[in-house]
Amino acid sequence: MSDPTSQSRPSGRLRLRTAAAFAAVLLTVACAPHTESSAPAPQSAVPQATTAAPVVEASPSVAPTVEATVEPPSDIKAMPLREFVAGTPSPSAAAESGRRVNPPPPGAADCSRMKCIALTFDDGPGPHTERLLGMLSSKDARATFFVTGAMVRANPGVARRIANTPGMEIANHSSTHPQLNRVGAAQLRREIVGNHATIREVTGKEVTVFRPPYGARNSAVDAMAAEAGEAVILWDVDTDDWRTRSASATRKAVADQARSGSIVLMHDIHGSTVDAVPGIISDLQGQGYVLVTVSEILGGSTPGRVYTRR
Numbered sequence: 001m002s003d004p005t006s007q008s009r010p011s012g013r014l015r016l017r018t019a020a021a022f023a024a025v026l027l028t029v030a031c032a033p034h035t036e037s038s039a040p041a042p043q044s045a046v047p048q049a050t051t052a053a054p055v056v057e058a059s060p061s062v063a064p065t066v067e068a069t070v071e072p073p074s075d076i077k078a079m080p081l082r083e084f085v086a087g088t089p090s091p092s093a094a095a096e097s098g099r100r101v102n103p104p105p106p107g108a109a110d111c112s113r114m115k116c117i118a119l120t121f122d123d124g125p126g127p128h129t130e131r132l133l134g135m136l137s138s139k140d141a142r143a144t145f146f147v148t149g150a151m152v153r154a155n156p157g158v159a160r161r162i163a164n165t166p167g168m169e170i171a172n173h174s175s176t177h178p179q180l181n182r183v184g185a186a187q188l189r190r191e192i193v194g195n196h197a198t199i200r201e202v203t204g205k206e207v208t209v210f211r212p213p214y215g216a217r218n219s220a221v222d223a224m225a226a227e228a229g230e231a232v233i234l235w236d237v238d239t240d241d242w243r244t245r246s247a248s249a250t251r252k253a254v255a256d257q258a259r260s261g262s263i264v265l266m267h268d269i270h271g272s273t274v275d276a277v278p279g280i281i282s283d284l285q286g287q288g289y290v291l292v293t294v295s296e297i298l299g300g301s302t303p304g305r306v307y308t309r310r
């Protein structure tokens with residue numbers, strides 16, 4: 001698919017995209033995180049010339065590398081930090097003491113007594129997200145959606161649909177999807193605290209869990225998540241859905257790897273992943289698993305603490 005805007009894109013952005021993709025490849029080898037950015041679709045040139053946010057409707061298979069070139073709105077930068085955690089104990093102090101300060105949601109499954117699995121979907125909200133929500137709801141399955149600020153700004157109605165669908169959890173996946181272990185303190189704050197503010201502004205929800213893009217984190221990332229009142233969530237089951245783009249392979253990856261307490265990594269920006277979900281739900285519920293959110297499977301969480309599974 002040719003895209004006329006790709007001819008006029010500034011070379012600086014091209015260099016950024018290339019560098020980001022290359023760095024993502026390196027990181028994949030080192031950390032085995034999800035690396036959707038390392039496999040940009042050939043047609044990943046979205047028409048950015050007229051808009052700051054990626055227009056996912058125009059290019060459903062766009063790889064999120066474009067997010068790395070999007071600056072968060074200036075209002076995020078000016079947002080005072082303490083607003084995000086007003087009324088709660090200091091998350092940093094709580095993290096240091098190991099005390100849990102984010103309780104499980106009301107009506108949460110008791111995963112200390114039940115077989116639970118947490119399905120998670122990153123990088124949206126996108127063009128397949130509403131279809132996915134319908135699939136989940138119709139089967140009494142819950143899930144967690146780690147959204148970027150850029151995609152929330154581009155698809156605010158879908159973000160609200162996630163937040164307002166009973167049982168679903170909306171969660172923080174940074175503002176622009178960079179490798180957070182390679183950014184300075186000011187950008188780190190915009191990415192984590194800024195997206196907390198974006199999600200709250202658009203959906204009214206106070207997010208309590210955060211997933212660093214590519215799983216790339218360090219002590220500064222964890223500390224910033226603690227400031228935002230959010231636990232750091234990785235995964236123990238990687239479906240590789242961004243790479244295979246195959247519903248059957250994604251379903252098989254879950255069936256082969258998931259066990260009680262697992263946190264499963266997927267990406268709802270890919271139609272093939274969403275196509276896999278009815279089979280995944282059938283497989284897991286057929287084995288007696290309850291499909292829950294991250295906050296449910298953890299039974300609450302401590303801001304700044306890193307989790308890979310229950």
Ligand SMILES: [Zn+2]
Nearest residue numbers: 122123213214
């Ligand atoms: Zn991601």
